[in-house]
Amino acid sequence: MQTVDTLVQMCGLPRLEARMLIEHVLRQPRAWLLAHGTDALAPEPVTTVLSLAASRRQGVPMAYLVGHREFMGHRFTVSPDVLIPRPETELLVDVALTAVATRSAPAMLDLGTGSGAVAISLALARPDARVVATDLSVAALTVAQGNAQALGARVQWWHGSWYEALPSEGRFDLIASNPPYIHMDDAHLQQGDLRFEPASALTDGADGLTALRQIIAGACAHLNTGGQLWLEHGYDQAEPVRQMLVQAGFAVVRTEVDLAGLPRVTGGSL
Numbered sequence: 001m002q003t004v005d006t007l008v009q010m011c012g013l014p015r016l017e018a019r020m021l022i023e024h025v026l027r028q029p030r031a032w033l034l035a036h037g038t039d040a041l042a043p044e045p046v047t048t049v050l051s052l053a054a055s056r057r058q059g060v061p062m063a064y065l066v067g068h069r070e071f072m073g074h075r076f077t078v079s080p081d082v083l084i085p086r087p088e089t090e091l092l093v094d095v096a097l098t099a100v101a102t103r104s105a106p107a108m109l110d111l112g113t114g115s116g117a118v119a120i121s122l123a124l125a126r127p128d129a130r131v132v133a134t135d136l137s138v139a140a141l142t143v144a145q146g147n148a149q150a151l152g153a154r155v156q157w158w159h160g161s162w163y164e165a166l167p168s169e170g171r172f173d174l175i176a177s178n179p180p181y182i183h184m185d186d187a188h189l190q191q192g193d194l195r196f197e198p199a200s201a202l203t204d205g206a207d208g209l210t211a212l213r214q215i216i217a218g219a220c221a222h223l224n225t226g227g228q229l230w231l232e233h234g235y236d237q238a239e240p241v242r243q244m245l246v247q248a249g250f251a252v253v254r255t256e257v258d259l260a261g262l263p264r265v266t267g268g269s270l
Contacts, residue, residue, distance in 0.1 A: 001040040004033050011053035017062060021052045024066040061193040072121040076147050081139035083201045084193060085117040088258040089178050092232045092265050093121045095256055096176045099228040099267070103173050105129060109222065111162050111177040111215055112136070114201060116144030116155065118176055123153040132156045132172070134165035137198070162211070163218045171224045178232040179211035180204050208234060209241075216244045223270050230267030238263035 002010065004022060011018035019033055025045045026033075052065050063069040063084040068077050071085035072093055078084055096118075100106035106126065110119035110133040119133035133155050135141050141157050148155050158165040182203040188194055194202060204210035212231060219229045229250065233241050238255040245253045250268030258264035 001043075002046045003038050003040055005037040007041060007046055007049055010050060011056075013053055013056055017056060018053065020062060020066060021049050021056070025049050025052070059192070059195060061196055063193075064196065071117045072125075074121065074124065074151055076115050076117050076120070077143060077150070078115050079139075079143055080196060081137060081198060082115040082143050083178075083197050085115055088260070088262075088264050089118065089232060090121075091256060091258050092176055092178055092230060093118055093125075095230050095265050095267065096122060096174055097125055099230065099269075100126070100129070100174050106173040107171070107224075108132070108174045108176065109166075109172045110134070111175065112179050112201070112211070113144050113157075114140050114178075116147045116153075118178060119144070119155050120148050120151055120153040122176070123148070123155050124151060127154070130156070132158065132166070132170075134158045134160060134162065136161050136165075137200070140198075140201075162214055163222055166222070171222055171227070173224050173227050175215070175219055175223060175227070175229045176231075177211075177215050179215060181208045181212060181233050181237060183208040183234075208237065212237070212241055213244060216241075216248050220249055220270060226269060228267055228269045230265055232265050233263075235262040235264070238266050241266040 008015055008018045025048045056065055061084055063078050064080055068075050069085050072090055076085055105128045107130045108122050113119050113133035113135045119131050123131040138159060141159055145157055180201055180203050182189060184203050184205050242253050245268045253268035255263045255266040
């Protein structure tokens with residue numbers, strides 16, 4: 001029989017990744033694995049771990065293999081139907097919360113919610129808020145709704161493309177979005193985790209600015225006076241996004257940089 005220690009070696013992965021897969025299959029914490037490294041394992045979990053390890057060696061993201069990823073201190077279930085939440089997107093949440101910090105019971109909209117990471121994080125940070133989220137993918141909304149239920153977040157979910165998903169009534173104090181913004185010819189789409197994530201959530205199949213244009217163009221009709229729009233974008237898209245915001249009538253337009261020092265989130269107010 002195999003032990004935890006020998007199974008780690010058999011995975012053919014970095015030790016941390018191998019241990020993460022074993023933790024996931026055995027449903028045991030890291031401390032348990034360290035204390036039971038020489039314990040014999042039953043054949044079934046060994047087979048399951050080795051199958052997951054083979055997928056990982058082929059490049060399948062760890063988040064999809066273990067089924068979750070942490071974001072803003074919360075664990076979100078993820079599947080190949082949604083993007084994997086990334087640390088840089090936490091900046092979008094931080095900026096959005098700052099934008100409504102002085103507003104009582106703000107109304108906030110997350111367009112293209114995916115796993116629900118942004119909308120749910122906003123709702124958990126501001127229990128007094130009305131948070132609404134949309135997505136074109138029914139499968140993504142199913143994942144998001146499951147996350148909201150598991151984390152105890154109150155979010156209204158609507159299916160459809162950007163603003164078309166919303167009922168006619170109601171405006172918002174804040175709109176936030178992490179839309180598909182990667183250029184169709186960007187080599188990164190064929191590298192790393194991006195190869196396995198839903199293409200429609202990564203790129204518009206064009207210059208990467210299509211969704212950003214649509215969201216900016218429709219924002220004024222859905223924002224209250226003084227409302228703000230904040231968008232995540234590519235490191236080289238800050239200038240065109242600022243120009244579009246100014247042309248759409250937004251003021252105090254600015255860009256925030258992520259932890260890597262890259263321009264990542266741009267927005268403004270009406």
